[in-house]
Amino acid sequence: MIKLLLIESPGKLRKLAQILGREWIIKASMGHVRELANDGEDSLGFDLSGDTIPCRYEARGSRGKKVLAELRQAVKQSDQVYIATDPDREGETIGWHLQQALRLKNPHRVTYSEITPQAVKAAVSKPRKLDQSLVAAGRARDCLDKLVGYKGSKHVVWKLNNGAKSMGRVQSATLHLLCQREREILAFKPQDYWSVWVEYGEGFKAFYRASGKPKAVHPKEPTDAPGDKKVPESDRVTTQAEADRVVEIARNNPHHVFSVEGKTAQQSAPPPFITSTLQQAAGQKLKFSPDKTMKVAQSLYEAGHITYMRTDSVMLADSFCQAVRSYLQTHDPQNLPAKAKKYKSKGNAQEAHEAIRPTDVHQTPDSLNVSGDDAKLYELIWNRTVATQCKPAELQKTRVMTQAADTRWEARGQVVTFAGYTKYWNNLSADSQLPVLKKGQVLKLKKADSEQKQTQPPPRYSEPKLVQLMERKGIGRPSTYAPTVKTLKERDYVGVLKGKLQPTALGLELDGALEQLLPDLIQPEFTAQMEAELDQIAEGQKDWEVYLNGWHRSYFAPALDQAAKKIGTEVVVSQSGDGRKSTGRKGAKNQSVPAKLTKFNCPKCKEKMGKVPSKSKKLKADHFLKCSSEACGAVMFWNPQGKKYELPYAERPVDPEAFTNHPCPVCGALLEKYRYTKEGKQKEMLRCSIFEHRKGKCKEVAYFQGREGFWSPKFGNLEVAST
Template identity: 65%
Template sequence: MNLLLIESPGKIKKLSQILGSGWQVKASMGHVRELANDGEDALGFDLIGDRVKCRYTVRSDRAQKTIADLRQAVARADTVYIATDPDREGETIGWHLAHELHLRRPYRVTYTEITPAAVRRAIAQPRHLDRDLVAAGRARDCLDKLVGYKGSKHVVWALKIGAKSMGRVQSATLHLLCQREAEIQAFVPQDYWSCWVEYAEGFKAFYRGDANATDDESKEPDEAEDRTKQAPESQKVLSQSEADRIVAIARREPHQVLRIDKRKTSQSPPPPFITSTLQQAAGAKLRLSPDKTMKVAQALYEAGHITYMRTDSISLSAEFQAAVRDYLQQHDPSNVPDKVTRYRSKGNAQEAHEAIRPTHVTRTPEALAREVSREEGQLYQLIWNRAVASQCRPAQLAKTRILSQSGPLFWEARGQVVTFAGYTKYWNNISEDTRLPNIEARQNLTCKRAGADKKRTQPPPRYSEPKLVQLMERKGIGRPSTYSPTIKTLKERKYVSLTKGKLQPTGLGMELDGVLAKVLPDLIEANFTAKMERDLDAIADGKLNWESYLTGWNRDYFYPALIKAKQEIKQFVPTRVSEQKSGHRSAVKTEATEVVCPQCKRFMTKVFSRSPKLKADHFLSCSDREGGCGTVMFLNVATLQYELPYSQQKPDPTKLSEHPCPQCGQPLERHEYTREGQQKVMLRCSNPKTRRDKCKEVAFFKTKTGNWWSPKWGELGTPTAKTAKKTPRKQRRTSRGRSK
C-alpha cells in the first residue's frame, strides 16, 4: 500500500480517483506543528551565536488527532509520498510531517495541477525534501515571530492606545496606506478650466498651448482599474479670465486643420495570471476581495480545473501552449500567432511554478458552468480568457491626431480605432473606440460651440484591496501567499476600514504608524522589507545560511533598534507618577485640555490613571475645575473620540425608528457597524441602561426583502410603543410563530 500525504481534505476524492487501488490519500489539514510559545518573549526559539535553536509543538488538539491517525496510516504503508503544496510553505509543512511521523527520507512529489497526467508524472519522478526551501520557510517563521512578538510586546503594547500587534509585512503595508492618507490630508485642491471647441464636422477638440505639445496618451488600465476611459481634457487653464479669453478667441477667429497625424500600432497580449494579477482582476471585474478570490480559486484547484493559484511566475508549460494553439486553429484561426508567445518572469519569481491557467483549454467556461458555483464559474472564465488571450495575436490599432488652429490658439483631437481585435476577443483591456471624421490638412472647420468647464484637482485616491495587492507586489512586500492574509489582518486589527470599496486607515492605524515611523523607521519602509524578502529568496536558492542570516540580522539591526525604540517610546506614553502625598491620598497627575464638557460646557481635565478597566491611560473629568459638574468621558480607542459612560449616552434622535423595543417598549434605533470589512446596519434598543442586560438580545437585521428580522423575535411588526410595552411576551410568541 502506498500512502500520499497532502494538506487539504478537499483533494482526497480527486486524487484517490486518479491513483486508484493500492493507494491511500490522507490530509494533514494544513500545518501540524508550530514554534512553541515559550522562552524569551514566547518566541519558541533561542538565538545562540550564529545558531537558531527552535522548539516546535503540535499546533492544536485537532492536529494531535490528525498526527495519531497519520501515524497509523504510515505504519500500514509500504511507501510514503509527501505531496503538500508546491511552494516553500508546503515544503516546510512536509518537513514537519516527516519529523512528527518519524519518516527518515520520505519521497517528495509536487504538481501544479490535479490531473491524471500531472499527478502520475510527479509520482514517477519523486525527490527528497528540499533543505533550502525548508530553511527559507523556517527562516520566515522565525523572522515573522521575532518582529511580531517582540515589536508588539515592547513597542505596540507599551503605547496603550488599543493597538494589538505589529508585523514585518503587516506594518510595512499599513505604512503604504498611511502615506497615501497623509498625501490626501495634505492635498490642497485647485480650480482649473478645461477649454474645448465642438466642430460642425463631427468632432470635439481641446485646447493646447503649443502646436508641438503632446500630452501622454492615456495608458491602458491595469487589472485593478475600471476600463471606462476618462473624459479627455485640455491643457489646464488656471483662471476664469484666461478661460474666458480663450473661449472668446475660439468663437471669434476662423478654424483650420493644421496637421493630421496617423499611425498604426499594435498592442501585445497581457501575460497569464499570477496571484496578484488574479486578485486585481477579480476585484475590478467581479468585486471579490483578495481573501474571497483565493478561497474560490482554491476550490477550482482542488477540483482539478486550474493550476496552483499561489505563484508569481508568468510562464506556461509547452504542453499547454501547444494545446491553446491547437484550440485556436480549430476555433479562431486568424488569432494564431506566427510563433508561440513566451513571457519572462521577474527576477525573484519561482520559475518552477507555472502561471495560473486552466488545466484543459478545451474545458471552456460555458462547459464548466454547469459543474461549479456561480462565483467559481465567473473566476474560471477570467482565468480561461486570460490564458487563451496570452497566446493570441496582438491587437492592431489605428491612431489619429488632428491639430487645428484658431488665431493664436491650437486645438487637439485624438481618435483610436481597433482594426484587428486579436487577443481582445478574449481579454479586452483597450478603451472604447473614438472615431474621427475623414478630413484633410488645411481644411476649414466650422465652430459650432466653444466653452470651458470649471473643474477642481482631486487628491490621490485611496487604494482598493486589489490596488493594494498590486502595490505590494510592485514594492516587493510579501509574497503571493501573504497578500490576502495581510490585508485581512489589518482589517481585523481595526487599523484600516473598508469605506466605499477603498481602504482607509483608522485613527488607531494612523497613530500606530506615526509612532513606528519615529521609533522603527527602517522596519516599515518598503525597500527594507523587500530586501528581507530577497534574502529569504537567497536562502531558498542555497546562497545564504538561514541561521547565520537570522542571528546576524537580529544582532546587527533588530536588537539594537528595539532597545532604542523602547527608550524612545516613553515620550509617546504620558508619565503617570504620583506627586507628593497629601494626607492619605496621592495627588494624581493631570493636564488641562480644550475638550468641552457636554453637560456644563466648561473645559475638562485629563486625569492619568493605571486602572486596568481603562483602555487608555487616562480619562477626562469635569470635577477638577471650579464649578465642574463631575462629568467624566472615556477615550474610544477605535475612533479616538471621547465618549460619555455607556449608561449616560443619549440616543441620537435622527437614528430612532418608529418601532418599539419588544422587551421594554423604548424606540428601536438604527446602529451601523462593520463586520468583515463590510458596513452593516441593525435595529437595537435605544435605552443604554437596559441594552446590556434586559434588552441585550434585541437585535433586528435587514433581510433581502427589505424587512427587519430577529433570530429571537422574528419579523418586526408595527405595533405602537404602548402596546409593545404592555405585552412583550405575547408579541414575542407571535413573532416566534411567524419566524417558524
C-alpha cells in the same frame, strides 16, 4: 504495496483518490500541523543566544494533535510515504514538519501544479527528497515573523496603550503605505482650473493646447480593466479670465485643420495571471476581495480545473501553449500567430512554477460544470490565458490639430481594426472614431466653451490596487497578500470606504508611533530586502541561522532597545486621521504595568490583570484587560453575552469532548459541539472545528438541533451515526 500520500487540504482527497486508485491511502494534514511553541523569552519558542537557533515545535492545538495521531496510524499501515504538500516554500516546510513529527526516515517528496491524472501520476513516478534550502527559508520566515510580531508587539505596541494589538513585518510596512497615502490626501489643497474645448459640426470635439503643440503621450502598460476612465481635457487654464479670452478667440475666428496624423499600432496581450494580477483583475472585474479570490481559486484548483494559484511566474508550459494553439486553429484560426508567445518573469520569480491557467483549454467556461463565483473566476482565468496566445490587437490611431487665429486645438481618435487578443481580454480604451479630414479643410464651429474643475487628491487604494503596490514594492509574497489585507481590517487599523481602504484613527496613530520608534522596519524597501534575503536562503546561498542571528543582533535588538528608551523618556507624538497631534504616555514606570489594576487574576500566570482603555470598534467594551506581568502579557476581552472576560478564541483551551465523529461537509475537518443561549434557553449546534475556516469557507456550516437530530439550512439533515 500500500502507499501513503500526505496532502494539505481535504478538498483534494476525492479527486486524488480517483486518479491514484485503491493501492493508495490519501490523508490530509489540514494545513500546518506544528508551530513554534509559546515558551522561552517573549514566548518565541526558539533561542537567539548562540550561533544556532534551536526551535521548539509543538502540535498546533488539539486539532494538530488529533491529526498527527491519525497520520501516525496511517504511516503504520503503509509501505511507502509520499509527501505531496503544496508546491511552494510553505508547502515544503509543512512537508518537513510532517517528516519530523511522524519520524519518517526517507519520505518521497512529490509536487504537481495541477490535479490532473497526467500531472499527478508523473509526479509520483519521479519523487525527490525534501529541498532543505526551501525548508530553511520557510523556517527562517516563521522565526522572523514571530520575532518581529511578538517582540515588536510586546515591547513597543502594547506599551503605547492606545488599543493597538499587534505589529508585523509585512503587516506594518503595508499599513505604512496606506497611511502615507492618507496623509498626502489630508495635506492636499485643491486648486481651481479650467478646461477649454470646441465642438465642430463635422462631428468631433477638440481641446485647447496652449503651446500650440500636441500633448505628449506617455506609453503605459495594459491594465486589467477595459476602457480608459480618464476624461480628456485641454491644457489647464488657471483663471476664468484666461478661459474666457480663449473661448472668445474660438467663437470669433474661422477654424481650419492644421495637421492630420495617422498611424497603425499594435498592442499585445498582458501576460498570464500570477497571484497578484489575478487578485487585481478579480477585484476590478468581479468585485472580489483578495481573500475571496484566493478561496474561489483554491476551490477550482482542488477540483482539478486550474493550476496552483500561489505563483509569481508568468511561464506557460510548452505543451499547454501548443494545446491553446490547437484550440485557436479549430475555433479562431484568424487569431493564431505564427509562433507561441513566451513571457518572462521577474528575476525573483520561481520559474519552476507555471502561471495560473486552466488545466485543459478545451474545457471552456460554457462547458465546465461549475456555477456561481467558481464559474466567474474560471471564465476570467480561461479568457486571460487564451488571450496570451492570440495575435496582437491592431489599432488605427489618429490625431488632428485645428487652428483658429493663433490658438490650436487637438482631437484624438482610435479605432480597433483587428481585435486580436481583445476578443478574449479587452483592456483597450473605448473607440473614438474621427471623421475623414484633410489639412487646410475649413471647419464649422458648433460650440466653444470652458468647464471649471478642481485638482483632485491622490486616490485611496482599493484592495486590488494595494496588492499591486505590495508586489511592486516587494512587500510579502503571493501567499501573504490576501492574509495581510485581511489582518489590517480585523485589527481595525484599516476600514473600507466606498470600496477603498482608509486607515482608521488607530491605524494612523500606530503608524505614526512606529515611524518614530522603528522607522526602518516599516519602510517597504527594508521589508523587500528581507524578502530578498529569504530568497537567497531558499536558493542555498545563505545559512538561515547565521542570517537571522545577524539580523537580530545588528539591527532588531538595538532597535527595540532604542524604541524602549523613547517610550520611557519621551512623549510619542503621532498624526491622527483629522490632522491633530495625539500624545502617548510618558514615563517608563507607567508602561510596564497598566494604569489601573483590577481584581481579576490572569488565567495563565495568576498575576493581576490591568484595565487598558481602547477606542477599537471591534471590542464590546471601551477597554480590555492585560496581564501586569511583563513576562506574560496575556489579554482578555469582555463578552457581554456571557457577562465575563475571555481570552482570545485561539488561546482558549479546547474541550476534547466537543469534537464529534462527523466531518465538515466543506473542508472535511471534524464538526464540534457549540452551546449557546437563545431566548433564555440553552441550545446546541454543530460547526466546523477549525476556527479560521469558520470565518471563511465554512462560515455557512451550521447544524441546529431539531426534534429528529441536527439539520442545516444549507446542507440538510445530518446523518447521525452511533458514537
